[in-house]
Amino acid sequence: MKKVHQGNHHGHITEKKNDASRKASGLNSIKGNCHNFCTAVFKDVTYKELKNLLNSKKIMLIDVRETWEILECGKIPGSVNIPLGEVGEALQMHPEDFKEKYNEVKPSKSDSLVFSCLAGVRSKKALDTAVSLGFNSAKHYAGGWKEWASYEYSEKPQGN
């Protein structure tokens, strides 16, 4: 008898838990969508903003393309190459190791970091990694090398 009673009671709790976890996963997906929306709107720098930031020398621009792509296509002047697969590890490195590997001072969590790639997909992933590691001022240049080269190396009027 006792066993049956416990079983029923347990079953009831389990049902409640399932309900609670269903609600939580609903909230998580809302949170996920909001995060994507917020990073898309507030953490994206335009070509002109990037130019100004580079001129002010107040940012570290990290190009997350593979090294061969940079050698083949070119790079935004002043950018540092950290391929996407290395970003998480690099941002957690000891500053001395970072300096040795990338020949740059490791950015602090409050520094302005901007990620770029070819067309904004990998730079967004790098941005998400950086934000999850506490680099809350990080942004990305969604236009990437594609847009940069089109403004810098063609007769096209420059965008914003």
Ligand SMILES: O=S(=O)([O-])[S-]
């Ligand atoms: O560089 S990219 O991932 O946007 S194609």
